[in-house]
Every structure is written in structure tokens, then in C-alpha cells.
Amino acid sequence: MSTQEIRFSGFGGQGIIRCALITGKALSLYDDKFATMTQAFGPEARGSACAAQLVVSDDRVLYPYITHPGILMALSQEAYDKYYSELPKGGTLIVEEELVKLRGEHPDLRLLRVPATRYAEELGNRLFTNLVALGFFTAVTDVVSADAMKKALPGLVPDRFLKINIKAFDKGYEYGLNLIGKDNSGDAS
Amino acid sequence: MKTERSGASEKAKASVRRRYAGAETVAADPKGVDSGPHFMDGDHALAEGALAAGCRFFAGYPITPSTEAAERFAERAPEVGALFIQMEDELASIAALIGAAWAGQKCMTVTCGPGFSLMVENLGLAAMTETPMVIANVQRGGPSTGLPTLTAQQDMMQAKYGPHGDNAIIALSPDSPQECFDLTVEAFNLSEFYRVPVIILTDETVGHMHEKVVIPPADQIKVIPRNNYSGPKEDCRPYKFDCQGGHPMVRAGDGYNFHITGLTHNEKGYPVMTAEQNVKVVTHLMEKINGNADEIVRLEEDQIDGAEVVVVSYGITSRIAVKAIQDARKEGIKVGSLRMITIWPFCEKRIREISAKVKAIVVPEINYGQMVLEVERNAGGRCKVISVNHCGGAVHDPQVILDAIRKASQ
Numbered sequence: 001m002s003t004q005e006i007r008f009s010g011f012g013g014q015g016i017i018r019c020a021l022i023t024g025k026a027l028s029l030y031d032d033k034f035a036t037m038t039q040a041f042g043p044e045a046r047g048s049a050c051a052a053q054l055v056v057s058d059d060r061v062l063y064p065y066i067t068h069p070g071i072l073m074a075l076s077q078e079a080y081d082k083y084y085s086e087l088p089k090g091g092t093l094i095v096e097e098e099l100v101k102l103r104g105e106h107p108d109l110r111l112l113r114v115p116a117t118r119y120a121e122e123l124g125n126r127l128f129t130n131l132v133a134l135g136f137f138t139a140v141t142d143v144v145s146a147d148a149m150k151k152a153l154p155g156l157v158p159d160r161f162l163k164i165n166i167k168a169f170d171k172g173y174e175y176g177l178n179l180i181g182k183d184n185s186g187d188a189s
Numbered sequence: 190m191k192t193e194r195s196g197a198s199e200k201a202k203a204s205v206r207r208r209y210a211g212a213e214t215v216a217a218d219p220k221g222v223d224s225g226p227h228f229m230d231g232d233h234a235l236a237e238g239a240l241a242a243g244c245r246f247f248a249g250y251p252i253t254p255s256t257e258a259a260e261r262f263a264e265r266a267p268e269v270g271a272l273f274i275q276m277e278d279e280l281a282s283i284a285a286l287i288g289a290a291w292a293g294q295k296c297m298t299v300t301c302g303p304g305f306s307l308m309v310e311n312l313g314l315a316a317m318t319e320t321p322m323v324i325a326n327v328q329r330g331g332p333s334t335g336l337p338t339l340t341a342q343q344d345m346m347q348a349k350y351g352p353h354g355d356n357a358i359i360a361l362s363p364d365s366p367q368e369c370f371d372l373t374v375e376a377f378n379l380s381e382f383y384r385v386p387v388i389i390l391t392d393e394t395v396g397h398m399h400e401k402v403v404i405p406p407a408d409q410i411k412v413i414p415r416n417n418y419s420g421p422k423e424d425c426r427p428y429k430f431d432c433q434g435g436h437p438m439v440r441a442g443d444g445y446n447f448h449i450t451g452l453t454h455n456e457k458g459y460p461v462m463t464a465e466q467n468v469k470v471v472t473h474l475m476e477k478i479n480g481n482a483d484e485i486v487r488l489e490e491d492q493i494d495g496a497e498v499v500v501v502s503y504g505i506t507s508r509i510a511v512k513a514i515q516d517a518r519k520e521g522i523k524v525g526s527l528r529m530i531t532i533w534p535f536c537e538k539r540i541r542e543i544s545a546k547v548k549a550i551v552v553p554e555i556n557y558g559q560m561v562l563e564v565e566r567n568a569g570g571r572c573k574v575i576s577v578n579h580c581g582g583a584v585h586d587p588q589v590i591l592d593a594i595r596k597a598s599q
Contacts, residue, residue: 025228028401037399
């Protein structure tokens with residue numbers, strides 16, 4: 001049984017919870033995995049640090065919370081500061097390149113940086129930051145397929161913004177593939 | 190002794206046994222069924238289960254961690270043709286349910302500990318007047334306002350013993366968003382058949398966590414429709430004290446004269462305040478549930494035969510327990526699992542059977558030790574009973590349950 005624990009984090013309003021919802025839906029409905037999502041339910045829902053967690057497994061998830069996250073996506077300084085130290089050696093750290101100032105080079109981690117907010121703004125609105133980041137996450141990890149992620153979007157983003165959200169996802173996805181030197185030609189999309 | 194004999198004679202009067210399993214069912218109304226796979230939290234699944242079961246009336250007051258269920262119902266109500274009312278408080282919410290039920294509606298409310306406490310008075314009225322309704326208590330840490338956003342299983346006893354006087358209710362405990370859907374449908378069916386409030390005792394963890402929930406096509410969801418009396422006026426009886434379910438409701442406005450009161454009443458519903466009448470009423474209220482426990486109680490068992498230790502658990506804790514059980518088995522400990530899907534009536538018979546065969550029963554729960562008292566009572570000293578309690582705010586560390594299993598096996 002292989003189990004992966006993932007934490008998505010940032011500040012309220014960045015679409016962090018949505019990131020976990022889209023990924024969880026993609027995995028459990030379209031990638032034939034079991035996924036359990038939990039989220040912070042405190043007064044931090046807006047503006048402050050915000051996190052959502054996913055436990056992904058080939059079998060039914062028993063313990064619903066993460067205990068040893070292997071992947072951290074941090075889209076804000078506060079989220080990075082709060083969570084990076086819980087990653088184990090070899091863990092994957094994805095940060096928003098222009099919002100997070102690193103506290104060291106993290107030689108023990110697989111560090112990946114994406115200017116998600118800038119790309120989202122280039123697409124017209126920083127509200128798409130989370131989709132750029134998700135596209136990047138999908139490209140640089142082996143958690144979920146791009147195909148499943150795109151299938152999961154309807155219902156989780158407003159219908160009239162579906163196309164632009166897919167565009168944002170593709171932008172992050174391609175950037176991620178280029179960054180790690182993976183060829184996009186054979187990938188489902 | 191007199192009470193026992195009276196109860197027995199009431200039970201003997203029942204000439205034809207009406208069985209829950211044999212109750213007439215119909216396919217769910219497709220309008221309320223959002224068929225297909227979803228990635229959904231437990232709270233939303235509660236609302237979807239209610240709509241699928243034919244609930245078209247919801248009155249409630251928002252309270253964390255149950256609010257998402259009310260939101261979902263409110264959002265879906267216009268498209269389904271249901272009514273959602275945000276009431277001024279929880280007292281009014283359950284009072285509205287009693288009214289709606291007697292007007293012919295299947296009805297529901299959701300709340301958590303502080304709100305449930307306010308509902309308790311009218312919960313007793315609903316039980317006494319044999320009014321079907323479903324109440325979901327998405328438990329959070331207490332006592333009092335306690336831990337609004339954090340999990341607990343601390344209202345297990347309150348569900349049954351909250352109201353004053355003797356009364357029996359049914360309570361179910363889902364372990365996942367999928368079961369929040371499935372058991373809400375079941376709760377409505379039990380509630381309709383036994384004419385009793387059915388309480389879904391879930392918790393913040395299950396209520397707020399998202400998982401895959403598959404809602405079947407409407408024609409695969411069997412629901413017990415409201416059974417309204419339609420015979421001659423002179424034979425109309427809203428009550429029948431025969432210790433069974435399956436007696437029809439009488440709908441207000443259908444032209445029948447009857448009375449609904451919290452006072453001890455006769456079969457037409459009018460007050461008869463004597464000790465003799467209370468024997469009939471109380472015996473019926475208790476026995477229609479406890480006397481039919483074999484039909485109502487649902488358990489999930491794993492490797493109990495040959496086990497030296499059995500873990501008895503429910504709700505979210507049962508999933509944490511399975512993790513501990515798997516680890517214990519790797520160490521060679523013969524450990525079985527009994528998951529209580531039905532909390533009330535309690536699975537007395539099964540605990541008595543198991544306690545005669547095992548060294549110990551381990552009971553993890555997110556409270557200071559509540560259902561463990563029922564386990565102890567029914568184990569009757571035949572085996573050790575080990576409580577693995579937790580004061581709320583989080584789920585157990587599986588290691589703590591594993592340690593208890595190890596200790597129990599020695």
C-alpha cells in the first residue's frame with residue numbers, strides 16, 4: 001500500500017482549499033485512488049495562514065489527517081515559515097517564487113519554485129494563482145494525472161471561468177515540465 | 190414487578206408482528222437524488238441523504254461544525270421543491286419539525302452539542318408524541334461551547350438520556366461521508382417505521398472531511414414513504430400501544446379529530462393521566478425500540494471468531510482503531526473488531542456473546558468513557574473491559590489504541 005500525504009498552504013483567499021478539493025476530486029473520481037481531504041477550520045479562513053491536507057492511497061484511507069507530509073505547497077511566506085520544517089529529507093517543497101523568501105537552500109529537499117501569481121496576473125487575474133500552482137504541482141510530482149485534474153474542474157470553478165482556469169493550469173503545467181526537463185508530448189490532456 | 194408483567198402483557202397483545210424489514214418501500218423521488226460520484230464532505234452528504242430519502246422540510250439554526258449541512262440543504266431546496274427555514278434558535282427548530290411532521294412532511298435538522306442541548310426538551314416531546322424526524326448531531330468538543338471547530342464523540346449518552354422521563358430513540362454513527370449519505374437515508378426509514386426521532390451521531394472530523402461519495406440512481410434507493418391513516422373517522426387512532434413500529438400517522442388537515450400532547454395519552458391522543466395508562470405508553474415507547482433491537486441494530490464485524498481481544502468502536506474512531514488492529518495483528522495478537530453502526534438501541538446481545546469468549550474488550554472513544562459503560566454493563570464481568578478515552582479536540586493516536594490492545598492480550 002502506498003500512501004502520500006500532501007499539504008497545500010498559503011493565505012486565505014488564494015484558493016488553497018480549492019487546490020485540495022480539485023486534487024482530491026481528481027484522484028478519487030478519475031485516477032482510481034482513495035483521497036481524504038481535511039482543512040483548517042479556525043478563524044484563519046481569510047487573509048491569514050490557511051492550509052488543506054490530502055491523504056492519498058491505493059487503499060481506503062483510515063487515519064484522515066496527515067502526520068508525515070511528503071509534499072508541501074506553500075504559496076505565502078507565513079505558510080512556508082510555518083510548515084517547511086515538517087518535511088522529511090527528500091520531501092518535495094513547492095513555493096511561490098516571488099512571495100516566499102527562502103530561509104536557506106534546503107539541500108535536503110526537492111525544492112521547486114513557480115511564479116504562480118505573476119503568471120496568473122498575465123492571464124488577467126491573480127485569482128488564477130491556485131490553478132497555475134496546481135498545474136505546476138501536477139507536472140513536478142507523480143501524485144495525479146493532468147487529465148484527471150482537468151476533469152475535476154467543472155463544478156469546482158465557475159462555469160464561465162472554466163476555460164481560463166484550464167489555461168492557467170496548462171501554464172503552470174508546461175512551466176513545471178520545462179523546469180524538470182520532462183517531455184509534454186506523450187501526456188494526456 | 191408489576192411493571193414487568195404489564196409490559197409483557199402489552200407485548201403479548203400484538204397479534205401480527207409488523208417488521209421493519211418487511212415494510213413497504215418505494216424508489217426515491219429522482220428530484221431529490223443527485224446521483225453520481227462526488228467529492229463531498231460528511232455535512233453535505235447528510236443533506237443529500239435527507240433529500241434522497243424524501244425530506245422536504247428543514248428547520249435549523251447554524252452552528253459549527255454542522256452548518257455546511259444546513260447550507261447544502263438551503264442551496265438545494267428551491268430546485269427540489271423543499272422548504273428550508275433558518276429559525277431563531279434550536280428550541281424553535283425542533284418544534285417546527287414536530288409541526289411539519291404532523292402536517293405530513295419528512296423533516297430534518299442538524300446541530301451539535303450546544304444546540305442539541307437546547308433541543309432536548311422537545312426531543313422528549315417528539316419521542317412521547319411518536320413523531321418521526323431525523324436530527325444530525327455533528328459532535329464537537331465540549332462541555333458547553335467547548336471546541337467549536339474540533340472533533341469529539343461526547344454526546345453519545347445525551348442522545349438517549351438527554352430528555353427527562355423514560356424514552357427510547359434510535360441513533361446511528363457514520364464513519365465516512367459515504368455513510369453520512371447512506372445512514373441518513375436509513376435514519377429516515379427507521380424514523381418513519383418506528384415513528385421515533387432518529388439521531389445521527391457524527392462528528393466534526395467526518396462532517397468536515399471530503400471523500401468520494403457515490404449517490405446511487407434514484408430507483409436503487411429504497412425509501413419508506415409516510416404512512417398516513419385514510420380509514421373511517423371512527424376508527425382513527427394516532428397511537429397504538431402494541432410495542433411495535435408500523436402504525437400509521439394521522440395528518441393534520443385530513444379531516445380526522447385527534448389530539449397530540451406530551452401528557453400521558455390514550456390511543457386517540459387525549460390525556461389520560463393515570464399510572465395504568467403510563468404503563469401502556471412507557472412500555473410501548475421503550476419496547477418498540479428495545480424489543481425490536483434485533484431488527485434495528487447494525488454492526489460491522491471482522492475476525493471476532495477466535496479473537497482474544499475485541500475492539501468495540503464507532504464513527505471516526507473505528508477507522509483509527511482499524512489502523513491499530515492491523516498493527517496488532519502483525520505482532521500476532523488475535524484481535525477482532527466490532528464497529529457499532531447503530532449506537533442506540535445498544536447491541537447488548539452481541540456484547541454478552543463476545544464477552545463470554547474473549548479475554549478483553551477495548552473501547553476507544555473520543556469522550557471520557559461513555560459507551561464503554563454499556564459495554565461493561567453487558568460484559569457483566571465475564572471479560573476485562575478497557576476504556577481508551579480521549580477528552581476531545583482530536584482523534585486518537587493509533588499507537589494509544591495499539592498499546593491498549595497489547596495490554597488487553599496479556
